Amino acid sequence: MSKIPADLKYTEEHEWVRIEDGVVVVGITDHAQSALGDVVFLELPPVGRKLLKGKAFGVVESVKAVSDLYAPVDGDVSEVNNLIVDAPEGLNKDPYGAAWLLKLKPANAKDVDALLDAAGYTALLAKIAK
């Protein structure tokens, strides 16, 4: 079973978000890293880039697969985790911690409320497994 921390919000594209001092931290879920397999490449946008909810903002590649990353909410990139870009295999080890991807200054902080909570994401995964 993949881990789904109760204090995070989730997207249907298997990203998680957490609000930290008014900034939205974005990562991929444990399910996503497990489904991808060993992650070997990560491409993230530069600081300052405007992201639009539901639009691709970057790419994560495993040995076998290429997947787009989708913005959870509208916002401006305020920080990028360059440590994980340089060592993307970290995504397989700590997807909810050290392997966060980027931070966004949200256009509207309330947008985060509309995302799935842990129960909603658990239900989504159960549906996928069927």
Added chain:
Amino acid sequence: MTLKRTPLYDCHVAAGAKMVDFGGFEMPLKYTSETTEHMAVRTGVGVFDVSHMGEVFIEGQGAQAALQRLVTNDVARIKDGQAMYAGLLNEKAGFVDDVIVYRFSAERFLVCVNAGNQDKDFIWMRAVVAASALRCTVRNEGPQWSQLAVQGPRAVDVVAGLCGDSVRAIEGYHFVQGAFGAARGIVARTGYTGEDGFELYVKNADAPALWDAVVAAGAVPCGLACRDTLRLEAGMCLYGNDIDDDTTPLEANLSWIVKLEGRPPFIGMEALQAQKAQGPQRLLRGLVMVERGIARHGYDVVDEAGKKIGVVTSGTQAPFVNKAIAFAYLDRAHSDVSSSVFVLIRDKPVKAAVQKLPFYKRSA
């Protein structure tokens, strides 16, 4: 279409494998991590279920002549107990399949074919034999046989532990008929990883016990994901990715499996002779990414000016050589080793160096 399962399906599921569709079979992609499994084969020993591969027997007085008609390599050059890699071509010299031919005797051969091609190959081989006056039978025994590939520097110890020390004397691309406990089968020193290793052929009923014994002897269960990265490092083609009905052995860097002289003609020979005289217009080459990015199957290769000069057929981040590597067909004019090309990755040209295959060669 329902997916077929090998006799080891339950072993894979019990070991926690992630299963995928490959060549019409439900096969293990990986058990733990594809990188860990890859490194186990490079540094220790791993075991793959390759029971999806097909086994076609050609038998009778005309068996050798039939194979000479069917494949690119000169089958007369192998002795009993010897095997040979070869191309099975169509009239245009495109690959129907790439195969390994095992000679039991001049009147009995086994042709190991790719999983996804086994029906097509069988129909092709039978039709070629039927159209000739050759006296031999072509029999598809694929559904009855299982195959385990035990690969890696310690593979010989594992197989010797099961079959006796005599297997240590089997040379590369040779085989014996041997015993695994109560079961009998074929012990071949062949593989698809670039390492020393064995492929063990047994009847389906004997496969699960053999798998368990090999794993108990220390072989790490390995899935198709690392089989792909291992063969890429070792510079070996995958049918459907790097070679197909429209690519020829001369284009695919496989002229070493083509014998045009001093042998009876084979299907596709004339087309190959013509291509050889002219020189192939495209050649399969290795690419090593110089800038960050991973080239994948189907990505275009362009020159400095952005003009298309080729296409990527396989690519990955290679765990052991620790580089992003790829195979690509390049226009002949751009195929010189160590020249620079660009792979279009998400519309962005990313620099790569043309390199001779393989990327990895084991030390003797």
